[in-house]
Amino acid sequence: MVGRLLATVFLLFLVFTSALFAQQADRSGAWAIKGATVIDGRGGDPIPDGIVVVDRGVIRCVGTRDQCPLFGILSIIEGDGLWVMPGLIDPEVRMPWSTDSLGVQDAQNIRLAVGITLVREAGSVGDVESNIQARERASDPFRPEPRILVTGAVESKNARDLGSDGLVEVAQELARRSVDGLLVTGLESGPQLDSIFRVARSWAIPVYGGIPNSRLGDEEVFALAERGVRVVQSPEAMGRGDEELIGALVKNRIAVNPSLTSWQNDGHPEPHLPHLDFLAGPRPVRDLIPFFGSAEARALEEARITAGPEYAKAASALKEFRDRGGHVLAGASGSRPGSGLLVELGLLQDAGIEAPDLVTLATHEAARELGVDKRFGSVRRGMAADLLLLNADPSVDIRNTQKVWRVVKGGVIYDPLQLLEPYRLRFKRETRYAWQRRAGHAKWLLVLLAGIGGIVWYRRKNAWRL
Incomplete structure (x- = not known):
């Protein structure tokens, strides 16, 4: 028994170390993807039967077989039928x-x-230091998580408690702690906003505008647009198709993260995508009975019906905004991690934005609006090797981004099935435990019913004696 256990542990150790060494080889030496269709992310023509060469976490060559010779490269991924x-x-x-x-x-x-x-943390109050530490951890390509940009929030309550001078100090302190941007929430005073933007310019960091779990009002959007805010989150006027506000956003080159998911669901959480449904955990027994169905699904459907007219206006206004040259971003906001962004991209496509534009x-x-487009966001020489290898063409249907074969972060290749396997195992374990617990409850219910039945039978059998 002990020998079998030691053998199992040793086998697991070999599997782990071999995988680790394989990743290190990918990271320390050059490797390539050959024969895939390469989409650069900048709107250029796709390269069929293309080559991407990666060396030490950086893209060294992108092009045809003539442009990127593979002499001396031992690790080559055959990319036939794949899109990069x-x-x-x-x-x-x-x-x-x-x-x-x-x-x-x-x-x-x-x-x-x-x-x-890559993700931008949108300014969770009270967690700046934790996010800075998380950013450092996530910068390691061998950490199986996206890189992080940290946003420091300057709130309206800071203005009430500290005044304008205090706001400047808050912004300065956040900048000194090396945040990647500032978020202003609920600040209505022009001088207050001016002071925050001066700090941001002096530290060369962007300013974002938004209110967590809410929508920006018109006055706030105009005030932010006039001062050069980089991105605004879910402006309220999108639901009305406000011409003046849309014009101001286009004129000042302000990007909008519309959060169509929240408009469509009226604040209810979006369900997981079908292939990620196991992340939701075991379903209640009631949800498994066709007559009853899922109460959560019914509530979501009712919310969508209620929000339908406003959502339709928001989607139409967004398409007009984009057609007039406005910049749109796709952000998950408070939606399900992973599923939220993919669902948002699908809704943007349904709103009339073409799939190739959505890839860009x-x-x-997105990298440009976040100020990191010199390192991330495109497949070209000198960029970080953060890549997505797909089994279908995303420029035909953006929902093909859900068909992931491999993910590359800093030259390290990850298998999504392996990354999700712990959550599948947890789902199976929790489901098994849930049914065991239900079976235990059912057992005692059967005992109780049997006892009641026995009493009824006994009383009927002996009724003539009473």
Whole structure:
């Protein structure tokens, strides 16, 4: 028994170390993808039967077989039937480390498994230091999670408590702690906003505008647009198709993260995509009975019916905004990790944005608006090797980004099935435990019913004696 256990442990050790050494070989030496269709993320023509050469986590060559000779490269991935594009970028995620650190880390692992290689943490208050530490951890390509950009929030309550001078100090302190951007929430005073933007310009970091779990009002959007905010989150006027506001956003080159998912669902959480349904955990017995169905699904359907007219206006206004030259980002915001961004991209396609434009929108344009397009967001020489290898063409249907074969972060190749396997095992374990518990409850219910039945039988049998 002991010998079998030791043999099992040794086998697992060999499997782990061989996988690790294989990844290190990929990281320390050059490797290539041959024969795939390469989509650069910048809107250029796809390269059929293309070559991508990666060396030490950086893309060294992209082109045809003549342009990128493979002499001396021993590790080559045969890419026939595959599409290569930049890793997806999610510009709007929440990471409440102080209240749910395990959940946040799980969410990060899931995001990488679906092809997201970079996220912007959208300013979770009270978690700046935790996010800075997480950013350092996530910068390691061998960490199975997306890279992180940290946003520091300057809130309206800071203005009430500290005044304008205090706001400047808050912004300065966040900048000194090396945040990648500032988020202003609920600040209505022009001088207050001016002071924050001066700090941002002095530190060469972008400013974002938004209110967590809410929508920006018109006055706030105009005030932010006039001062050069980089991105605004879910402006309220999108639901009305406000011409003046849309014009102001286009004129000032302000990107909009519309969060169509939240518009469509009226604040209800989006269900997981079918191939990620196991992440939701075991379903209640009631949901498994056709007559009853899922109460959550019914509530979501009712919310969509209620929000339908406003959602239709928001989708139409977004298409007009894009057609007039406006910049659109796709962010998951408070949606399911991983599923949220993929669902958002699908809704943007349904709203009339073409699939090739959405590929650019979710990669190069997102990197540009976040100020990191010199390293991330496109497949070209000198860029970080953050790549997505797909089994279907995303430029035909953006929902093909759900068909992930491999994810590459900094030259390290990850198998999404392996990344998700712990969650599948957990789902099986929790499901088994749930049914065991239900069986235990059913056993005692049967005992109780048998006891009641026995009493009734006994009383009927002996009724003549009473």
